[in-house]
Amino acid sequence: SQQGEEDPQALSIQEGENATMNCSYKTSINNLQWYRQNSGRGLVHLILIRSNEREKHSGRLRVTLDTSKKSSSLLITASRAADTASYFCATEDYGNNRLAFGKGNQVVVIP
Amino acid sequence: KAGVTQTPRYLIKTRGQQVTLSCSPISGHRSVSWYQQTPGQGLQFLFEYFSETQRNKGNFPGRFSGRQFSNSRSEMNVSTLELGDSALYLCASSLVRGVDTEAFFGQGTRLTVV
Numbered sequence: 001s002q003q004g005e006e007d008p009q010a011l012s013i014q015e016g017e018n019a020t021m022n023c024s025y026k027t028s029i030n031n032l033q034w035y036r037q038n039s040g041r042g043l044v045h046l047i048l049i050r051s052n053e054r055e056k057h058s059g060r061l062r063v064t065l066d067t068s069k070k071s072s073s074l075l076i077t078a079s080r081a082a083d084t085a086s087y088f089c090a091t092e093d094y095g096n097n098r099l100a101f102g103k104g105n106q107v108v109v110i111p
Numbered sequence: 112k113a114g115v116t117q118t119p120r121y122l123i124k125t126r127g128q129q130v131t132l133s134c135s136p137i138s139g140h141r142s143v144s145w146y147q148q149t150p151g152q153g154l155q156f157l158f159e160y161f162s163e164t165q166r167n168k169g170n171f172p173g174r175f176s177g178r179q180f181s182n183s184r185s186e187m188n189v190s191t192l193e194l195g196d197s198a199l200y201l202c203a204s205s206l207v208r209g210v211d212t213e214a215f216f217g218q219g220t221r222l223t224v225v
Contacts, residue, residue, distance in 0.1 A: 041218050045216075097161070101153060
């Protein structure tokens with residue numbers, strides 16, 4: 001079953017604006033990861049946040065994790081046309097060797 | 112270093128046939144996982160191998176199987192193909208799994224069953 005559930009499903013923004021996506025999950029986790037996928041190709045790892053971390057930054061990306069609410073958000077600042085892609089959150093559970101992916105957010109950045 | 116390589120990139124098969132997909136992980140990576148991606152079900156975990164042993168398996172029928180070789184290369188096999196098996200099959204490699212490591216994905220094999 002799908003662990004993560006992103007919200008919103010699709011987002012269309014102007015270049016330069018910020019894009020925010022949310023993800024919720026159901027069980028205890030080791031970590032939560034965000035991936036990007038362009039046009040049905042392979043996934044690219046963006047950022048990993050551990051269960052004992054609350055916020056993490058990587059370049060224009062900012063991820064937050066609230067384990068009490070079992071939710072995470074991904075913020076892309078100053079978006080670019082090249083950020084157009086689908087974004088997936090994935091959780092890694094304690095004792096498992098698998099990533100459980102959400103359904104993904106499609107982000108379109110209009111130049 | 113070279114990324115994860117999946118072959119072939121595209122496949123068209125007929126119902127009832129079987130298919131074998133291949134994945135070469137990043138050099139030094141010992142964990143290989145397989146995922147199925149469809150528009151309806153999203154990304155679903157198939158199985159994970161580490162040092163030639165299957166450590167975890169998703170909720171797929173026995174028609175889906177896999178193996179890993181001593182050089183960490185992995186294959187997955189789907190027998191008696193059904194139309195619903197049409198999907199993008201993604202392979203991911205990691206140094207290890209379960210210890211907060213990122214997964215590196217290949218470009219996938221697009222399987223179409225007709």
